Amino acid sequence: MTKRVLITGVASGIGLAQASLFLENGYAVYGVDKSAKPNLSHPSFHFLQLDVTGDLATLYDFVPSVDILCNTAGILDGYMPLLEVSDEEIERVFQTNFFATVKIVRHYLADMVARKEGIIINMCSIASFLAGGGGAAYTSSKHALAGFTRQLALDYAKEGVQVFGIAPGAVKTGMTAADFEPGGLADWVASETPIGRWTDPSEIAELTAFLASGHMQSMQGEIVKIDGGWSLK
Numbered sequence: 513m514t515k516r517v518l519i520t521g522v523a524s525g526i527g528l529a530q531a532s533l534f535l536e537n538g539y540a541v542y543g544v545d546k547s548a549k550p551n552l553s554h555p556s557f558h559f560l561q562l563d564v565t566g567d568l569a570t571l572y573d574f575v576p577s578v579d580i581l582c583n584t585a586g587i588l589d590g591y592m593p594l595l596e597v598s599d600e601e602i603e604r605v606f607q608t609n610f611f612a613t614v615k616i617v618r619h620y621l622a623d624m625v626a627r628k629e630g631i632i633i634n635m636c637s638i639a640s641f642l643a644g645g646g647g648a649a650y651t652s653s654k655h656a657l658a659g660f661t662r663q664l665a666l667d668y669a670k671e672g673v674q675v676f677g678i679a680p681g682a683v684k685t686g687m688t689a690a691d692f693e694p695g696g697l698a699d700w701v702a703s704e705t706p707i708g709r710w711t712d713p714s715e716i717a718e719l720t721a722f723l724a725s726g727h728m729q730s731m732q733g734e735i736v737k738i739d740g741g742w743s744l745k
Contacts, residue, residue: 514540514556517724518578520564520616521585523547525685526635529713530582530720531557537721542575545585564612565604568619577623580724583613584635588687592647602649609653614660621664621673628672631724634661636677638739645681658735665733674732676723681739684710706741 517534521527522543528550531541540556546563560574564585587608589597613634624630639645640658658677665675682688682701688710692698702709719738723731737743 514538515579516540516542516575516577517580517582518542518544518575518616518620519582519584520544520612521635522559523550525687526680526683526713526716527582527584528552529717530584533714533717533721534580534724539580542578544571544574564616565607568615571616572619578620579629580631580633581617581620582633582635582720582724583616585612586635586637586687587650589647589650592649594648597647597649602652605649606653606656609650610656610660613657617664621668624673625668625671630673631726632664632673632675633720633723634675634677636661636679636735638679638681638737638743640677640679640735641737642743661735662733669732674723674726674729676731676733677735678716678719678723679735679737679739680711680716681705681737681742682710683713683716685713704742705739706744709740711738711740 517539519527519530522531523545531543531552534541535554535556542558544560544562549559560571562571585608587605589605617632634657636658637645637654639651639654643651645651661675661677682705690696716738719736
């Protein structure tokens with residue numbers, strides 16, 4: 513049977529790259545995003561425009577069961593320190609980067625446990641390990657997501673569910689477009705990254721496909737860094 517993949521944040525960047533690669537490899541892809549449908553024409557691509565921080569009942573009707581769940585949707589916080597970020601902004605970042613993932617995982621996990629199989633891949637960040645990859649809200653939310661990923665992996669390993677995290681560094685996406693504007697951080701970030709460049713979304717997609725392959729049954733709960741060597745410093 514064709515495996516079903518659910519990807520949040522599918523309209524651009526990493527999510528779109530993930531969807532494209534899964535489709536190339538014969539998967540049925542169900543993509544969700546609050547933005548409009550991406551320019552991705554394929555008979556096995558199904559799209560739902562939905563904000564994952566809202567009511568998720570429509571999502572669960574859209575795709576009742578999945579084999580692979582990629583929680584890719586996320587937002588930045590402008591690198592704001594605590595005294596410059598409002599309570600409302602902190603809540604907004606956590607709702608997208610953490611609580612939406614928890615709710616979606618809770619729903620699809622039950623079916624995975626019943627079937628004794630399933631793969632969950634959460635989009636963490638180098639900000640899940642380090643300070644400076646974002647501001648107070650983003651870094652805290654990604655630390656929380658990393659903890660959730662590890663605990664989930666421990667709790668459900670014996671139920672046949674594999675859980676992973678991916679921790680990108682600087683990735684050239686629409687979310688980081690402001691860094692490439694005049695006076696932005698793009699050149700500085702590239703120069704400070706050991707490989708001398710930003711990561712491409714397609715590279716994150718390739719790692720996702722490897723983790724989703726099911727070949728590494730003994731690999732569980734790992735949060736894999738793909739940051740051009742940034743965290744080595």
